[in-house]
Amino acid sequence: MANKFRWGKSRFITDEKYQQLKRYRVRPGDVIITIMGTCGRCAVVPDDIPLAINTKHLCCISLDQNKCLPDYMHQYFLFSPAARSYLSAQASGSVMDGLNMGIIKEMPVEVPSIDRQKAVVTNIAELEIATAALHSKYKSNLQDIHDLRQSLLQKAFAGELT
Template identity: 50%
Template sequence: MSLFSSHNASKNGTFGSRRKPVSGPAANGWEMTTVANVAAESKGAIRTGPFGSQLLHREFTDAGIAVLGIDNAVENEFRWAARRFVSEAKYRQLAQYTVHPGDVLITIMGTCGRCAIVPNDIHAAINTKHLCCITLNRTKCLPVFLHGYFLRHPLARAYLARKAKGAIMDGLNMGIIKGMPIPLAPLELQQRFAQHLIAVNDVKAAHRASLTQLDALFASLQHRAFRGEL
């Protein structure tokens, strides 16, 4: 089940075609709104990370509170990459940048325009200035819907392509993210989409597990062959 048309979106989630989308929200009769209007009503629901002297490179530690960056979202799904930490004391100074399970992360510097959802099992963490972190009002918009819309819908991709700035590389800012138009599907339809997505991800996980088992079997057979035991 797909809520999104992907013919104008690139596979890796970077900015795709700059053509205008061939279809719009009017065809679905969905409410037209913005990302700012589907964010939680709490202060800082849409935020970037600490800037400048708020967090210096020398303040990173080998353990403590995790600091999320571009590498955690660059594959368009959340992944642990190079681990960065700050101390508990530093975290207390930067607590306003805390990320929460289900938050949507968007890369806004460097490798720009990638998107991931913070997993439910994450411990305390903050994000860097290279990410825009969005806490949603889930009575309006589910994280999986915004994630899919951001990456696949031609309206979103065309908007981001127009708004991206920077002479050397594309760049986004919080204002651009807040103002991004979004045709908001009914919550029931979003929930059905989420259920289908869970089923698809379960199949993908099973396939990955099978590949891991096959790799282990091949390694075992290879080892036995080298020892002349076959």
């Protein structure tokens, strides 16, 4: 679960249809959260997004970035125990879990000062880098163990171990 913005299959609409749906336009810095199926996955819309319209499976949140940073909100949705608990408790549906805009709007959000938000974002980014480095080291160590096992087995079957 990457929780990073990734393009799926592109779909195109006519200019006429765009005029009908333009209030659902997604802009750079918006925070999007899944509200159907895999509820609670989220991402920040990148700066290089072309003209795009939201789908019914996403809630798009446009923030006053003087009060709340998109990366902070993104991380709040992902890592805040209060947010995770709230979203889990509210997600319900007969066929699949679902949220709606009203539930998202009612979610209590702790919004510290911008400086504190920047610090939280920086700390989490540093932890993600450290975690990725540990993951890479772990995979490398597993490969080394596998290679050693194969080497020992080869020597054992060749009668080279004493």
